[in-house]
Amino acid sequence: MSNKVLHVLYNDDDILMDAVKKTRAAHHHIEEVFTPFPVHGLDKAIGLPHTRIAIASFIYGLIGLTVATTMMRYIMIVDWPQDIGGKPSFSYIENMPAFVPVMFEMTVFFAAHLMVITFYMRSKLWPFKAAENPDVRTTDDHFLMEVAVNGNEDELVTFFQNTGAVEVKVVEKH
């Protein structure tokens, strides 16, 4: 079975937004949209679900807080509770103010870094990764919408030409 897609190119983000809405209304499946910069509201127009990366980050922050607390409680209170300059090392809570800077930084560190790594993994980004750019112009000044071809190909091409596209290509994918 041939796997054909349409590459529809636009040169303005407003036209793109309108085209996305029309495409959605006509029930054509948008595979992907490539843009040179973030287009405000595009994710909503395409109907993408919300990102959950903030929730992940919150959990990572809690993990960082736990790591910092456990580490310092073990080192400073349990393992070798020395008297360092008269600081009370009898229990964690008594000496807690001194640990707060570390607890804070570890929380932020874990929340930030693990969230970024999560982002890279979910977006499949890493060094030496082959770029998936279908048209070099999309990183500069063009917007590209990739739509799956089902049924009448010519009708589909005409439909997209009427959405203000500067170019419509039928591409055999892979």
Next chain:
Amino acid sequence: MYTFSSKLKTLAFILMVVGIIGVGYSFFTAPKTLEEAEAIIAAQHHGGHGEAAHHEGTHSETHENKADEAHVTHVEDTVKEGHKLTDEEKAHLASDSVSSIVATAPAAHDSAVAEESHEAHAEAAVAGHDAHKAHDAHATHDEHKEHAEHVFHQLQNKPWAAVYVAALFFMLISLGVLAFYAIQNAAQAGWSPVLFRVMEGITSYLIPGAIIVFIFLVVGVLHFHHLFIWLDPEVVAEDHLIQQKSGYLNGTFFLIRAAVFIGGWIFYRQYSRKQSLAQDEATDNLSYKKSFKGAAAFLVFFIVSESIMSWDWIMSVDPHWYSTLFGWYVFASFFVSGITTIALITLYLKSKGYLEYVNTSHIHDLAKFMFGISVFWTYLWFSQFMLMWYADMPEEVVYFKMRIENYNLPFFGMVAMNFLFPVLILINTDFKRLSWIIVMAGIVILLGHYIDFFNMIMPATVGDQWFIGAGEIGAVLFFLGLFILVVFTALTKVPLLAKRNPLIEESKHFHY
């Protein structure tokens, strides 16, 4: 145009009346004389409130309150007797030299008091022992009198301090809103102009509120209350540390500074309101430009005056203590309260259908400010606390030692209310758009910051005699009623949407 609902107006009046009754009651029940204070102390001792060392020696735990009061008179009688016993001076001196007896005497005395009536005891006792006891009681009495006087002053301060905390809190909320308003103007914020009239309404309380606080300070300088001990010449005469500061901390200069600051704030408030209303009717943007420049100038004046205000009105109740970031700390506290108040009043007006163009995005922005400034407050609270705790320098750390020992729940409770609760509840984007979440978080934040001001003023003025009772709650209710009355009356005066503000269109369509 907004119409003040009669229900809300009635509520405001009820709050004020109930508040006056509460405050009046606390003034009425405050001790007028030293004897009354002693009676209160005696009554408190068996409530487990602040055990004083000198009482432990002479009191038995099983004493009832009446016995306690009787004991006070008993001690006084004994002292008189001790003075009468001039013919037994030799015995007195003899017993003085026997220090071991001095040490054991209180115990013997204790059982004697518990078992016998005073007269019988005096008659039955050996003359030498009696004289010695009188001597011992005399020393105890001096100490006791000092303690009683101390507590007497604290109890006398209590209703005044309650009024002061509430008056200051509501005035500063209004000032916080004024600062926020000026920042929005100076920053040319595009989201907030639909809320400007709400903010202007809230800042209208600044005029009566600041005047009340000023009168309160004048009353202090005239020695009607003693919240600021550096105003008391007798205290200053014996206190070298305050003497060193008297070039700054003296009644005249204190009032001049207060008048200048209050005058400056009220002037900017009136000026910005006038320009805002003038812009509605204007054909050009001259008024807008004026209010922009006014806001920028005010913010410079504000940050200087706010800092000095916090030293004068709040930090000076503890004239031996100082902290460099105190001004910022106070600012963060009332700034977040002000923003919360804007959010609450906006939600109220919106729920009544008066704010057509306010949408959840505006509320979301206010909630983000509530969240962010709550964290900022916590940062300053912790920075102030941790630096002093860490260095543990006696002259600094007493401030926190006192609070942790005597105000443990309010001191740490406010961290939960002002930090943990808002951070956990307002971190969620969806929650920041829900009215009931904002109202709930807002109420907790406002109560938390009231306790913050309570913690700043009370330990220095009433010490361990604090209690959130009729006086404190009454004062809050009174000022809340006054606040509602003034603010909502001001809101009825002009349309709730600024007409010709250059950013109003953007603000109407603000969407996040």
